[in-house]
Amino acid sequence: MKCIVGLGNPGKKYEKTRHNVGFMVIDELANRYNWNLNKSKFKGNFCVEHFEGEKVVLLKPETFMNLSGESIRAMMDFYNMELENIIVIYDDLDLSPGKIRLRQKGGHGGHNGVRNTIDHLGTKDFKRIRVGIGRPKFNIPVVDFVLGEFPKEDEEAIKASIHKSADACEEWLKGKPFLEIMNTYNN
Secondary structure, three states: OEEEEEOOOOOHHHOOEHHHHHHHHHHHHHHHHOOOOOEEEOOEEEEEEEEOOEEEEEEEEOOOHHHHHHHHHHHHHHHOOOHHHEEEEEEEOOOOOOOEEEEOOOOOOOOHHHHHHHHHHOOOOOEEEEEEOOOOOOOOOHHHHHOOEOOHHHHHHHHHHHHHHHHHHHHHHOOOOHHHHHHHHOO
16 A cells, blocks of 8 residues: 655645645646545545555645644554655745655755654655745745745746656556656656
């Protein structure tokens, strides 16, 4: 069993914000396969589907960003899931829109959702896809920036990064080693 988690905030108010790009990647994957995240448990919305003979969970924590780890831990415990079978997808201020970066481990980089995930998993060693949203300009506070929507000029780049992130997830689900996928998408 494998799991792909997208981080974000629940509700219409946050749907199109920069902080919800992890949810957007989950939505892209679900749309590709006509999967429906219609189950509610683990403080999140999720689906369990079959992909090439293996069970796959897509999870969108509904805890709000800063408590994402609670949902991930609950799901892992319920399914007795191994850490190496999980990818966490989230927004990254240090990457420009359109860029993605895959890692097998790392720190939180100031991202509170990732910080909480590390706290609940008890380790920094989990696969992740960081999706670039860029940094605020004109002294906009970071909180306002990540909770703001993408400007028109970034829309195409963001769509491309969402598609690239979903493509990378698909390759992983098909059994390609994560290190090979990293080498492809981090170039």
